[in-house]
Amino acid sequence: MISLLASRKTAMAVAAFVLLVGIYPLIFSNSYEVGIGITAGALAAGAVGFVLLLGYAHQLAVGQAGFCMVGGYSSAILCVHYGWDPFLALLFGVALSMIIAYPIAAPILRLRGFVLVMGSLAFQLILVVVAFEMEFTGGALGTYGVPRFAIFGWTLPSDQIYYYFVWACVLLTIAIGLNIDRSRIGRALKAIAISETTAGSVGIDTIKYKVQMFVISAGMASLSGSLFVHFLRAMDPTVFGFAFSLNLVIAVIIGGLMSIWGGAVGATIVTGLREGLRGLSLPLWEAVIMGGLTVFVLIAFQRGVAGNLSVWFDRFTGRRSNEVPTVVEPAGTAIPGVETEPGKAVIEVSNVTKLFGNLRAVDDVSFTVESGSITALIGPNGAGKTTLFNLIGGYQPLNEGTITYNGEPIHELIPNQIADLGIGRTFQNLQLFDNMTVLENVMCGRHRIHTAGITQISASTPQARREEEASLEAARRCLEFVGLRGAENLSAAELAFGHMRLVEIARALALEPAVLLMDEPASGLNDTETEQLAELILEISALGITILLVEHDMRLVMGLADQVVVMHHGKKIADGPPDQVRETDEVIAAYLGTEKHEAIA
Amino acid sequence: MDEFHVLAQLVLPGLTTGCVYALIALGFVLCFNVSGVVNMAQGEYVMLGGVLGAWMAIAGVPLFLVLLAVAAIGAVLGIAQERLSLAPVRRSPAFIQITVTLGVAVIMRGFALIWFGKDPLAMPGFTGDGVVTILSALVPVQTLWVWGTTAAMLLGIFWFLQFTDAGRAVRACSINVIAARLMGVNAERMTLLIFALAGGTGALAGAVITPIVLASWDAGFVYSLKGFVGAILGGLRSPTIAVAGGLGVGVAEALAAGYLSSGWKDAIVYALLLAFLLIRGGVFLSGRIGLVAGTQDR
Numbered sequence: 001m002i003s004l005l006a007s008r009k010t011a012m013a014v015a016a017f018v019l020l021v022g023i024y025p026l027i028f029s030n031s032y033e034v035g036i037g038i039t040a041g042a043l044a045a046g047a048v049g050f051v052l053l054l055g056y057a058h059q060l061a062v063g064q065a066g067f068c069m070v071g072g073y074s075s076a077i078l079c080v081h082y083g084w085d086p087f088l089a090l091l092f093g094v095a096l097s098m099i100i101a102y103p104i105a106a107p108i109l110r111l112r113g114f115v116l117v118m119g120s121l122a123f124q125l126i127l128v129v130v131a132f133e134m135e136f137t138g139g140a141l142g143t144y145g146v147p148r149f150a151i152f153g154w155t156l157p158s159d160q161i162y163y164y165f166v167w168a169c170v171l172l173t174i175a176i177g178l179n180i181d182r183s184r185i186g187r188a189l190k191a192i193a194i195s196e197t198t199a200g201s202v203g204i205d206t207i208k209y210k211v212q213m214f215v216i217s218a219g220m221a222s223l224s225g226s227l228f229v230h231f232l233r234a235m236d237p238t239v240f241g242f243a244f245s246l247n248l249v250i251a252v253i254i255g256g257l258m259s260i261w262g263g264a265v266g267a268t269i270v271t272g273l274r275e276g277l278r279g280l281s282l283p284l285w286e287a288v289i290m291g292g293l294t295v296f297v298l299i300a301f302q303r304g305v306a307g308n309l310s311v312w313f314d315r316f317t318g319r320r321s322n323e324v325p326t327v328v329e330p331a332g333t334a335i336p337g338v339e340t341e342p343g344k345a346v347i348e349v350s351n352v353t354k355l356f357g358n359l360r361a362v363d364d365v366s367f368t369v370e371s372g373s374i375t376a377l378i379g380p381n382g383a384g385k386t387t388l389f390n391l392i393g394g395y396q397p398l399n400e401g402t403i404t405y406n407g408e409p410i411h412e413l414i415p416n417q418i419a420d421l422g423i424g425r426t427f428q429n430l431q432l433f434d435n436m437t438v439l440e441n442v443m444c445g446r447h448r449i450h451t452a453g454i455t456q457i458s459a460s461t462p463q464a465r466r467e468e469e470a471s472l473e474a475a476r477r478c479l480e481f482v483g484l485r486g487a488e489n490l491s492a493a494e495l496a497f498g499h500m501r502l503v504e505i506a507r508a509l510a511l512e513p514a515v516l517l518m519d520e521p522a523s524g525l526n527d528t529e530t531e532q533l534a535e536l537i538l539e540i541s542a543l544g545i546t547i548l549l550v551e552h553d554m555r556l557v558m559g560l561a562d563q564v565v566v567m568h569h570g571k572k573i574a575d576g577p578p579d580q581v582r583e584t585d586e587v588i589a590a591y592l593g594t595e596k597h598e599a600i601a
Numbered sequence: 602m603d604e605f606h607v608l609a610q611l612v613l614p615g616l617t618t619g620c621v622y623a624l625i626a627l628g629f630v631l632c633f634n635v636s637g638v639v640n641m642a643q644g645e646y647v648m649l650g651g652v653l654g655a656w657m658a659i660a661g662v663p664l665f666l667v668l669l670a671v672a673a674i675g676a677v678l679g680i681a682q683e684r685l686s687l688a689p690v691r692r693s694p695a696f697i698q699i700t701v702t703l704g705v706a707v708i709m710r711g712f713a714l715i716w717f718g719k720d721p722l723a724m725p726g727f728t729g730d731g732v733v734t735i736l737s738a739l740v741p742v743q744t745l746w747v748w749g750t751t752a753a754m755l756l757g758i759f760w761f762l763q764f765t766d767a768g769r770a771v772r773a774c775s776i777n778v779i780a781a782r783l784m785g786v787n788a789e790r791m792t793l794l795i796f797a798l799a800g801g802t803g804a805l806a807g808a809v810i811t812p813i814v815l816a817s818w819d820a821g822f823v824y825s826l827k828g829f830v831g832a833i834l835g836g837l838r839s840p841t842i843a844v845a846g847g848l849g850v851g852v853a854e855a856l857a858a859g860y861l862s863s864g865w866k867d868a869i870v871y872a873l874l875l876a877f878l879l880i881r882g883g884v885f886l887s888g889r890i891g892l893v894a895g896t897q898d899r
Contacts, residue, residue, distance in 0.1 A: 058696045062641075062703060107879045117639060117699060118829045119878050122871035125826070129868035193694070242822060246707055253700060287711025294704035298697055299689045 004175050006182060009313055013261060017174075021167045025160050034159045035231065040271035041166035042227040047251040047263030048173040049220025052180065054249070055257035056189040057213035059109065060117050063124030064221050065245040067097040069131065069237075071222030076143040076235035077136065087151040090226040094219045101218035105211045116214075124245060131237035142236025149230040159231075166227050170264055173220050176458045177260035180216075183457040183468065184447055185209055191433050191444050198431040200415030201393070202424075202511060203448035212454045221248070250290045253297050256304025265306045325487035325499050327532065335474070335481050337543035338514050340372030346515055346546045347392065352401035352411075354387055361387045363570035364401070369515075369563075374537065374547045376557040376578075379567035380590055385550045386428070388567070389519055392548070393425055394418040405515070420448050424508035425517035428550075430500045434493035438484075438503050441492050442475040445510025449474075478506040482536060498529045505536065509545075516540060518549040522556050534560055558582070566590065609738035611859040612852055617744050617813060619851020620751035621647060624806045625828025626847035627758065628799030633837050634775030635788075635795045638698045642682060642706040644824030645713075646675050646800045650807025651816030652713050655722035664727055672805040678709075679800020680793055688789075706821060713818035721817040730812070743812040750809045754802045755844060761798075762840070771795060823867075827854075830874045 004014045021041075025034050046068060053059050074093030078084035084092075108119045131137045138144075149156045149165065156162045180186050188209050191199040196206045229235045247270055255266020270290065277286050297304055303311065345368040354362040362384045369375045377385045391398045394415045403411040410418055419425070424445070433441050450471060452464040479488065482502040487495060492503060501521065508516055521537070522530045534556055541547055551557045557564060558578045565575040568590040574581045581587055625643050632640045650671045657667045686701050726743040733742055762768040773781040774791045782788050807816065830850050835842025850870060858866035 054696065054700070058694060060696050060699050060703070104875070104879070111878065115833065115878055117641065118826060118833070119875060121822070121826055122830075122874045125823075126868045126871045126875070129865060133862075133864045133868075242819075246703075249700065249703060250707070253704075284715050285711070287707050287714060289711075291704045291707030291709075291711055294707065295686050295701055298693075298701050298704065299686070302693065302697065 004171075004178065006178070009310070010178065012313075014171075017171065017261075017264070021164075025163055029160075031159055034163050036271060036275055037163050038159065038166050038231045039228070040268045041163065041170050042224050042231065043247060043251060043271060044170045044224075044264040044267035045166070045173050045227060046221045046224030046248050047255065047267040048170065048177050048260060049217035049224075049263070050248045050252045051255075051257060051260055051263040052177055052213045052220075053217040054252055055259070055262065056180070056186070056193075057210040058193050059210055059214065060249070061120035061214070061217075062117055062242075062245050062249060063120035063122070064217065064248050065225075065240040065242070066120065066124030066127045067101065067218040067221035068225030068228070068240040068244060069124070069127050070097045070100065070218075071225030072229040072235045072240060073131065073137055073143070073225075074222070075226040075229045076146050079147055080143050080145050085152055086147060086149045086226075086230060090223065093222045093226050097218040097222035098215045101215045102211065105214035106207075109207050109210045109214070121242075121245075124242070128237050128241065137237070138235075140237065142234055142239075144234045146229055146233045146235065148233075162231070166231075169223060169227060173223070174260055174264060175460075176216070177263075179458055179460045179464075180454075181260055183464065184443075184450055184452070184471065185212070185454060185457055187436065187440055187444050188447060189213070190435050190440075194433045194435055195431060197395070197415070198427070198433065199444075201419055201427070201431070202445045202507060203416050203419035204444070205416050209454075216454070216458070246290070250294050252304075253294045254304055256306035256308070258303055259306040259310060261310075262304050262306040265309075266304065269305065325490065325495060326485050327499065327502065328483045328485055335477050335509060335543070336512055338512075338545055340544040340546075342370070342372060344371040345369065346371045346406060347548065348402075348404045348407075349388070349392070350402045350404075352388065352391060352403060353399050354384075354391055354396065355399045360570045362391065362398075362567075365567065365570075365572045366401075367565045367572060367575050369546060369548050371546055372541070372544055373562040374541050374549070374560050375563045375565065376561035377548065377550045377565050377567065378552075378554075378557055379573075382569075383567040383590075384570040385567055386519065389517065389548075389550050392418075393423070393517060419511060422448075422511065422514040423517060424511040424513035424515070426501075426504045426508050426519060426521060428520040428523055430497070430504055432492040432500055432503060432507075434491060436492060437489050438479070438492055438495065439472070439475055439488040441503055442478050442506045442510050443471050445478070445507040446471040446474055448511060475506075475510055478510045479503075481509065481539070482506045483532075497524055498526075501525065501529075501533070502536075505540075509540065513545060515546045515548065518547065518551075520550055520552060522551060522553040530556060606737045607859070609736045611855045613735060613738045613740050613744065614813075615852035615855025616848060617740070617747050617851070618810070618855070619848035620747050621806045621810050621824065621847075622827045622831050622850045623844040623847030624751060624754060624802050625824055626831030626843035627755070627840055628803055629829055629832035630835065630837055630840050630843045631758075631771070631775075631795045632799055633832075635771060635778075636683075636687065636792045637695060638687060638702060639829075639837075640682075640796075640799070641699060641702040641825060642709060642821075643799065643803060643828060644826070645706045645709040645821035646678065646803030647807035647810075647824045648816065648818065648821035649678070649709060649713060650675055650804030651724075651811040651820070652717045652722055652807075652818060653804070654808030655724035655811050655816045656717055658724045659722070668805060668808060671808040672801045675804025675807075676797040676801035678804075679796040679798070682800070683793055683796040706825070710818055710821060717818060719818070721815040722811070723815055724808075724811040726812040727809075741813055743809075747806075747809050747813070750805065754805065758798065758802070759840070767791070767794065826874075827851075827870065830870060830877075833874070833877070 005011050024037050050064060053061060071093035074096060075089045078089040079086050104123060108116050132140055149162055156165060188204045191204055192206050199206055225240060251266035251270040252263055254269050256262030274286055277283055301308060347369040350366045352362055352365050379385050390396050392403055394413050398411050402409055405421055450467040452467050456464040482505050484499060484502045522533055525533060537560055561578050564578050564581045566573050566581060566587050573586040574584045628643050654667050654671050682705050686705050690698050690701055727746050728742055731742045732739045762772060770786040771791050773786055774788050778788050827850050828847055831846030832843045834846035854866045854870045857869040
């Protein structure tokens with residue numbers, strides 16, 4: 001619950017929430033009105049979970065009411081036929097939903113093309129058929145006589161009290177959501193949303209967290225189902241039909257899919273709107289108006305109501321950093337280094353071949369990168385440098401040969417697994433997460449270092465909080481190390497190009513890498529910036545970090561590299577110390593050209 | 602012979618509903634490949650064609666006018682959907698675009714409910730409500746209309762894709778939109794064309810099947826889902842497999858209804874879909890995903 005007071009903005013949101021929820025039944029106190037409040041709260045619990053799925057994991061599932069059915073039937077059947085305590089039945093439903101959700105989501109989320117939409121719809125429709133056809137559910141008649149809600153034998157005496165219990169549950173889901181939002185997992189999800197490629201480069205598993213969000217949202221949907229059923233006091237196959245799934249989607253879109261609060265706000269609006277239409281005797285218009293609002297919000301203001309409230313709050317309170325980013329001298333070894341073992345091969349590329357159709361983009365290339373060295377991969381355009389680089393980073397599979405890291409083969413691993421081993425990388429065309437601040441970008445690099453899992457993060461355990469502190473501290477030191485000042489709280493998209501480059505390097509350093517892969521770090525930099533970069537690379541090397549870079553800037557390469565590997569037409573034509581390589585005939589031919597089509601790099 | 606008779610009596614009606622699923626599946630594949638969006642409203646065009654067709658037929662509009670109007674309305678709505686709801690979010694992430702199509706589906710359902718009411722609408726067969734015997738099975742005469750219209754539409758679409766300049770442009774867009782643009786293909790127009798095509802053929806299929814299955818405002822999502830099952834068999838890529846898949850879904854559900862139980866028939870089709878997705882996700886695609894370094898994912 002710590003996260004509820006984590007910032008002034010959140011604390012104010014919580015205060016507003018408690019105030020509004022608290023006074024509603026005092027003003028609208030007849031049983032019909034309290035019932036509406038309970039309905040809104042039950043929907044809100046599910047909607048908060050749906051924000052995590054849609055707004056954070058970017059997965060649309062239109063069969064989420066299937067999990068409401070799991071919860072609803074668990075509560076109804078266990079309480080009516082087996083005399084369970086309603087609270088325990090509710091917990092059972094949540095656990096069961098999460099257990100069912102995992103094996104469904106894990107394989108489906110590997111598929112591209114938004115297959116989860118249909119998979120989850122199929123799941124829900126199967127459950128509807130099961131509910132109709134099976135005996136234990138009570139068939140089409142359903143299960144009746146569900147008792148009032150009770151917690152370990154204490155029966156909630158009135159609907160008012162139940163109303164408060166329901167909204168307390170909503171607050172709990174919000175707290176869990178906020179805990180996730182401000183954690184390494186929240187950042188990982190934001191990173192994946194911008195670019196799976198880049199997320200992989202800092203060691204983020206691109207499927208795991210989506211699956212976790214699906215499982216959590218299933219649990220919250222189940223909670224929503226149980227809360228509903230104890231209000232309706234009955235459960236049948238039509239309660240959580242397709243329309244209920246749609247309500248969840250629509251509530252989240254209108255409320256704001258990028259904000260945890262959006263679920264609660266949206267559920268309230270959707271419920272209020274429906275009651276309003278009933279009051280106006282226009283119940284048939286519900287679908288048209290809800291659908292229309294959904295489309296309108298997505299086109300006109302995607303942040304939804306809660307998201308826009310948050311933006312207005314920021315504008316109103318002027319929560320902006322006044323700092324101006326500046327670059328200072330690299331601050332020395334403020335970050336952890338690596339022990340080097342001179343002479344030991346860290347990365348060994350052996351007989352690697354990559355084919356694109358009939359083109360041998362990389363043709364039987366072998367070389368080794370020594371521990372602690374700076375190795376440069378050079379060659380004219382189209383020589384296959386970047387392809388080889390991507391093979392090492394795990395972005396493409398190779399056709400022949402092996403690549404090892406400290407003797408272990410890595411050529412079958414995918415990018416996040418390679419990053420996880422301590423191999424960081426930067427990209428030629430900058431890849432920052434521009435939906436996050438500079439500091440958060442660098443904190444993403446800490447992903448592999450920390451171990452707090454989804455359970456600890458949801459509950460905000462002391463370990464999770466300690467790690468978050470440590471991550472923040474380390475990210476600050478990395479920014480200091482690259483010499484970027486005063487940019488922490490700026491959005492990554494607001495920086496100048498040279499500064500972005502530094503943020504990217506800081507993010508890669510945050511991995512505490514043993515090896516750093518840099519793809520044309522000097523491209524797009526002016527002379528001064530290139531000189532600063534060269535200094536920085538030497539500083540990084542001084543930490544003991546092995547560096548492999550692809551570069552066009554020959555001055556940079558010749559000044560820095562201990563070893564140069566020259567490629568031409570996919571083949572390695574030379575390797576060795578820069579001075580020696582420079583004298584090789586093939587290299588001169590490749591660069592200065594003996595044939596017309598071989599241009600200078 | 603008796604066995605065969607039962608089988609034919611199940612398979613032939615299955616093929617008939619399968620025709621509708623096949624057209625929807627084809628619509629999914631075409632729209633997905635050209636615009637990158639799984640159009641959740643695909644089945645709503647079929648629903649709308651059904652209720653509109655029935656409503657006009659009951660009002661006494663001549664048959665050919667009904668069919669013409671239904672197809673035209675479907676096509677225009679397809680264009681409207683693309684222009685009004687998808688074009689404005691073209692630059693948003695794919696999940697937003699899909700959610701928009703879901704919103705559009707809800708709007709279409711909503712209007713159908715308001716205008717045509719909750720009760721399913723019936724429509725007389727185009728050439729009477731008699732039956733014919735095919736391969737020892739008794740089927741409504743309307744079946745022939747469904748088969749004929751579907752075959753004509755499928756042939757038309759495949760001919761269009763294969764042998765016309767616009768069709769080649771559509772295929773170019775679905776392989777690589779950027780390259781197609783560079784070659785001077787107007788990708789926007791091709792997207793519109795495909796949405797019109799999917800909307801029009803969907804609506805027409807809806808009108809033609811209605812004498813057999815009734816038309817109801819809430820049928821669209823189930824059509825979408827079953828069509829999608831067909832489309833996903835070919836990985837949302839292959840139009841031919843999508844059509845075969847759609848027909849297969851129709852036959853599978855008819856067999857499930859006949860040999861197992863009609864209550865469970867939908868569950869069986871959906872369970873097959875889930876099983877397929879789970880196995881496909883688990884086995885075929887669990888390895889390396891073909892990421893290209895340095896490109897922004899959508």
